[in-house]
Amino acid sequence: MGVSKFVVYNLFLLVFVDQLVSGFDQLWNCSTHIEFASRERNCHTLYQRRSPASVDSFSMAPSDMSQVHAPQTQSDNFSQNSSTYDEDDGEFHFLVTNGYRPEEDDLVKFLVSVRLRQGSKFFGGDHLCGGCLISRTVVLTAAHCLVDESETVLSRNKLKVVAGTPRRLLETSSTQQIKVKKVRPHPEFSADTLINDIGILLLKSEMQPDGRFVAIIPLVDKDPPAGLKCTVIGWGAIFENGPLPDEAIRGDLTILPNEFCYSLNFFEKGMICASNPKDFEVDSCQGDSGGPLICAGKVVGIVSFGNGCGRPFSAGVYADVYYYRSWIEHNAATCPLASWFRLLLITLVMQVLRAH
Numbered sequence: 001m002g003v004s005k006f007v008v009y010n011l012f013l014l015v016f017v018d019q020l021v022s023g024f025d026q027l028w029n030c031s032t033h034i035e036f037a038s039r040e041r042n043c044h045t046l047y048q049r050r051s052p053a054s055v056d057s058f059s060m061a062p063s064d065m066s067q068v069h070a071p072q073t074q075s076d077n078f079s080q081n082s083s084t085y086d087e088d089d090g091e092f093h094f095l096v097t098n099g100y101r102p103e104e105d106d107l108v109k110f111l112v113s114v115r116l117r118q119g120s121k122f123f124g125g126d127h128l129c130g131g132c133l134i135s136r137t138v139v140l141t142a143a144h145c146l147v148d149e150s151e152t153v154l155s156r157n158k159l160k161v162v163a164g165t166p167r168r169l170l171e172t173s174s175t176q177q178i179k180v181k182k183v184r185p186h187p188e189f190s191a192d193t194l195i196n197d198i199g200i201l202l203l204k205s206e207m208q209p210d211g212r213f214v215a216i217i218p219l220v221d222k223d224p225p226a227g228l229k230c231t232v233i234g235w236g237a238i239f240e241n242g243p244l245p246d247e248a249i250r251g252d253l254t255i256l257p258n259e260f261c262y263s264l265n266f267f268e269k270g271m272i273c274a275s276n277p278k279d280f281e282v283d284s285c286q287g288d289s290g291g292p293l294i295c296a297g298k299v300v301g302i303v304s305f306g307n308g309c310g311r312p313f314s315a316g317v318y319a320d321v322y323y324y325r326s327w328i329e330h331n332a333a334t335c336p337l338a339s340w341f342r343l344l345l346i347t348l349v350m351q352v353l354r355a356h
């Protein structure tokens, strides 16, 4: 066999065997509880586990609890809210009321933008959804961001994840963009009921947390109680049917009691709901989906849906991260065949094939 033929032959074999081996990888992806438990040590698991210091991060003073009530009536609010249009000075304030941008945003580092890889002429015009990094290579987002209208999973080649870019439309030296290796919406997600609206993107390479613009957020490690104070952050619409902002906006919310949440259409188990008891207009909105609801520095909810945005007597609905914690852990674990084992297998199979 000539040298070039030999090279082509081996290359062909290598690709073939590599495909075969990654097929195994799929089968062996730690997707069941028992499998995961028995192989935990071999798997690549999340970096951020519970930290001892955070054990009591959810305890609330009794006075906090007294503030937990269902969203107030519209008339309550007319006196105290600022609206999207301020009549006093005729200026357009653009905010979903009380959405705000602090001078120094210490949460935007947790927010990533899930984007389409093609289709926008300018940076950030292809923003699809929010998300957050739960390890260097794993993004937590909403399942509805990862499927099309017919519930077909989007091709990984269509997506990318952009981190370190507090301004959606501005690429800076802190911006990191990474392609997607695997798209994993929850397998029982339903676009009709929005049940199990949680999903994972495995990245092709690692994001580099810099602590300032890009950071990994820990998963919540306790069932979040009603009354817990949280913040949602995203590049979603600044009011119902409004435009998307350039800079990420935050809204301060409180987790509402289940009794109220179950009064909302489509609310089911695996969901939590939140609003601002003082101002019903504070809410997430279109484009915020997939982004994190952050409480005491941990991701507690994933923006999922609502009836419009910022309406009275309503609340935003979020996938309950604590409820899905084992699904997240199992699916975030890539559990690849260790590279040395992969190499060994490739060599072996190549030897066998060549011998024939």
Ligand code: ARG
Pocket: 236, 283, 284, 285, 286, 287, 288, 289, 290, 303, 304, 305, 306, 307, 308, 309, 310, 315, 316, 317
């Ligand atoms: N489904 C929306 C999205 O895809 C998020 C809506 C959240 N709505 C709300 N009222 N909290 O971006």
